[in-house]
Amino acid sequence: MIEIKNLHVSVQGKEILKGISLSINAGEVHAIMGPNGTGKSTLSNVIAGREGYEITQGSVTFAGQDLLAMEPDARARAGVFLAFQYPVEIPGVSTSAFLKTAINAKRRAEGLKEIDAMEFLKLVKAKTKALGIADDMIKRPLNVGFSGGEKKRAEVLQMTLLEPKFAVLDETDSGLDIDALKVVSDGVNALRGPERAFLVITHYQRLLNYIVPDHVHVMTGGRIVASGGRELALELEANGYAKYMAAA
Amino acid sequence: MVATGLLDHPFKEAYASKAGALPGATHAWVDGLRQTARALLNTAGLPGPKTEAFIFTPVSDLAKIPFIPAASADDVDVRDVPLNVPRIAGASRIVLVNGVLNAALSDNIAVEGLRVESLKQVLARDTLSVKPLLGGLAASASLPLVALNTAYMADGLVIRAGKNFAGAMLHVISIGAAGAEPVAFHPRNLVALEPGAQLTLIETHVGLPGQNYLTNPVTEISLAENARLKRYVSVAEDDDAFHFATTSVALSAHSTFNAFHAGLGGGKVRQEVRAAFLGTGSSAIVNGVYALSGKQHHDFTTAMDHAVPHTTSSQLVKGVVDGQSRAVFQGRVLVDRDAQKTDARQLHKAMFLAKGPAVDCKPELEIFADDVQCAHGAATGELDENHLFYLMARGIDRDTARALLVSGFLEDVLESIGDEQVREAFSALVQGWLKRRAMRRAA
Ligand SMILES: Nc1ncnc2c1ncn2[C@@H]1O[C@H](COP(=O)(O)OP(=O)(O)OP(=O)(O)O)[C@@H](O)[C@H]1O
Ligand SMILES: [Mg+2]
Numbered sequence: 001m002i003e004i005k006n007l008h009v010s011v012q013g014k015e016i017l018k019g020i021s022l023s024i025n026a027g028e029v030h031a032i033m034g035p036n037g038t039g040k041s042t043l044s045n046v047i048a049g050r051e052g053y054e055i056t057q058g059s060v061t062f063a064g065q066d067l068l069a070m071e072p073d074a075r076a077r078a079g080v081f082l083a084f085q086y087p088v089e090i091p092g093v094s095t096s097a098f099l100k101t102a103i104n105a106k107r108r109a110e111g112l113k114e115i116d117a118m119e120f121l122k123l124v125k126a127k128t129k130a131l132g133i134a135d136d137m138i139k140r141p142l143n144v145g146f147s148g149g150e151k152k153r154a155e156v157l158q159m160t161l162l163e164p165k166f167a168v169l170d171e172t173d174s175g176l177d178i179d180a181l182k183v184v185s186d187g188v189n190a191l192r193g194p195e196r197a198f199l200v201i202t203h204y205q206r207l208l209n210y211i212v213p214d215h216v217h218v219m220t221g222g223r224i225v226a227s228g229g230r231e232l233a234l235e236l237e238a239n240g241y242a243k244y245m246a247a248a
Numbered sequence: 249m250v251a252t253g254l255l256d257h258p259f260k261e262a263y264a265s266k267a268g269a270l271p272g273a274t275h276a277w278v279d280g281l282r283q284t285a286r287a288l289l290n291t292a293g294l295p296g297p298k299t300e301a302f303i304f305t306p307v308s309d310l311a312k313i314p315f316i317p318a319a320s321a322d323d324v325d326v327r328d329v330p331l332n333v334p335r336i337a338g339a340s341r342i343v344l345v346n347g348v349l350n351a352a353l354s355d356n357i358a359v360e361g362l363r364v365e366s367l368k369q370v371l372a373r374d375t376l377s378v379k380p381l382l383g384g385l386a387a388s389a390s391l392p393l394v395a396l397n398t399a400y401m402a403d404g405l406v407i408r409a410g411k412n413f414a415g416a417m418l419h420v421i422s423i424g425a426a427g428a429e430p431v432a433f434h435p436r437n438l439v440a441l442e443p444g445a446q447l448t449l450i451e452t453h454v455g456l457p458g459q460n461y462l463t464n465p466v467t468e469i470s471l472a473e474n475a476r477l478k479r480y481v482s483v484a485e486d487d488d489a490f491h492f493a494t495t496s497v498a499l500s501a502h503s504t505f506n507a508f509h510a511g512l513g514g515g516k517v518r519q520e521v522r523a524a525f526l527g528t529g530s531s532a533i534v535n536g537v538y539a540l541s542g543k544q545h546h547d548f549t550t551a552m553d554h555a556v557p558h559t560t561s562s563q564l565v566k567g568v569v570d571g572q573s574r575a576v577f578q579g580r581v582l583v584d585r586d587a588q589k590t591d592a593r594q595l596h597k598a599m600f601l602a603k604g605p606a607v608d609c610k611p612e613l614e615i616f617a618d619d620v621q622c623a624h625g626a627a628t629g630e631l632d633e634n635h636l637f638y639l640m641a642r643g644i645d646r647d648t649a650r651a652l653l654v655s656g657f658l659e660d661v662l663e664s665i666g667d668e669q670v671r672e673a674f675s676a677l678v679q680g681w682l683k684r685r686a687m688r689r690a691a
Pocket of ligand 1: 011
């Protein structure tokens with residue numbers, strides 16, 4: 001589904017990603033773990049299309065298309081989703097107006113007619129309930145004053161509403177309490193299926209008890225230095241990154 | 249010395265012949281106010297760019313326009329309230345055409361405890377009851393536009409709410425309508441709330457299209473102990489019109505003044521709001537939005553004068569500027585030596601929608617007390633790229649995302665309007681502005 005090849009990315013002249021290659025097939029869940037400042041969010045942002053990154057080498061292909069040539073909105077409509085590590089607060093834009101606009105953007109791209117108000121409310125109500133999000137939260141300005149955990153739930157809400165083909169979850173588990181972790185994981189698992197793929201970035205293998213990955217990658221110094229199955233996450237938790245830092 | 253300004257000008261000539269006919273002329277104290285005001289104008293003229301408070305919004309160029317007093321424009325006939333004036337459920341409409349009460353277009357207000365009259369009527373009767381108000385809160389000596397108003401005021405509204413009046417919603421609609429010649433009018437409004445009284449005032453200032461007029465209203469507001477006034481003002485004058493409005497509010501103990509000003513159009517507009525906190529526990533919120541296009545000029549000037557302990561002022565003003573427009577925000581906060589425990593906040597944010605506009609922002613803090621909380625901030629910039637990316641990352645195209653963010657930038661302040669139907673009406677005005685902008689861009 002997504003094919004990252006020898007990706008080199010610099011920020012303000014400093015190379016952050018130093019040749020990432022990663023191939024994720026439909027139906028798979030991959031996890032990336034790695035120390036702070038390694039370039040995990042940089043990778044996420046490059047996939048989503050944020051400006052300010054210089055791609056010096058390599059390619060990202062999504063469903064046969066050159067993802068890097070596409071605008072962020074086109075990527076999203078094509079089915080790419082990033083649950084942000086730090087979702088921004090946008091005063092004055094109500095969460096519900098935003099959700100509706102986003103849903104309609106996707107529907108229009110798919111040649112469907114816009115969602116009507118009743119249908120929208122029903123849909124959102126069902127999804128918020130499943131994620132333990134209070135009804136009145138969607139009336140509030142987007143992410144404004146949301147607690148850390150609420151922001152993360154709101155990201156997952158957006159994901160469930162937009163039903164992407166490929167989702168990157170950048171530390172969606174940080175800031176979640178134990179119950180929320182389960183609720184949010186259930187939300188992600190409900191979307192899992194043969195037609196979807198996930199890239200889960202986390203610092204804690206605990207998340208991977210809930211969202212069980214097919215592959216685990218260790219990223220240090222802008223490179224993927226080890227890949228394996230679930231057991232790799234357990235090993236990391238026990239021994240830390242020291243061994244891999246040496247490798248990088 | 250040749251005086252600039254009104255002295256050698258038809259503006260003044262046209263009025264001079266009418267001086268005797270201006271209301272209150274037969275009362276020595278009213279006449280005295282006018283004489284003083286006229287003398288001030290004759291020596292100083294209208295303020296130009298060298299006058300500190302008018303550096304960014306000089307009004308001296310008005311003297312070049314041969315305004316006639318609005319009352320002389322016989323060819324003006326306004327039969328309907330323009331359609332862009334919102335209908336606000338539960339609010340009684342009071343319509344002024346060129347500053348003169350138009351009974352035919354106004355609702356009849358018969359509410360126990362509330363008196364709404366025209367200034368002209370009041371001055372023809374007992375002038376004593378308005379003596380503490382008229383000229384008592386807005387002084388000609390320090391405010392040239394108040395002097396201009398005082399010299400030539402012909403009518404206005406006198407709104408008085410009695411003790412513990414439980415509240416009503418009044419919608420004052422001011423329509424500017426010139427005839428063949430440019431007209432000027434200087435409405436003088438007096439608002440007095442007795443102890444514990446509550447009132448909501450909505451003001452909509454509009455003009456008929458293609459009209460050249462100057463409106464220079466002065467509103468003096470007196471809030472007795474525990475009185476609560478909410479005032480929501482929108483200014484969407486014609487592009488050829490001038491609108492200079494000065495409001496002076498005096499707050500007694502535990503009174504509250506909750507104001508919102510929208511500046512959505514006019515050739516040159518200045519909305520000046522001055523609050524004097526004279527009683528402990530009094531508080532004011534003065535918020536606003538502006539949205540400018542073309543060559544429009546909008547000036548929002550505030551002065552919060554904290555004279556006694558334990559008073560609060562809070563200001564949030566946001567604006568967007570397009571075309572070659574010009575926005576000015578001047579926010580003065582004065583905290584007297586005695587005014588301990590003052591809490592004064594001020595934030596102004598402007599967003600550029602194009603490369604052409606200019607924004608001048610001048611916060612002025614003069615704090616003489618030591619135990620106070622004062623915060624002020626100002627930010628001028630373009631749309632936040634992080635916000636834009638966030639929306640686009642959800643599949644929303646760039647133009648739609650931008651529109652949503654610009655709207656949100658302004659809606660953020662509109663959320664502070666407590667009355668839902670007013671908030672919706674103001675939001676509709678702002679959305680209308682954004683829609684017109686989108687249409688201009690599409691064209
Ligand atoms: N816009 C930027 N300007 C300068 N440096 C940047 C910028 N964005 C990222 N970096 C740097 O790139 C490196 C990688 O950052 P990134 O956010 O990708 O790390 P991360 O692996 O997600 O870390 P964490 O686990 O703490 O979230 C860091 O050293 C960071 O300071
Ligand atoms: Mg990160």
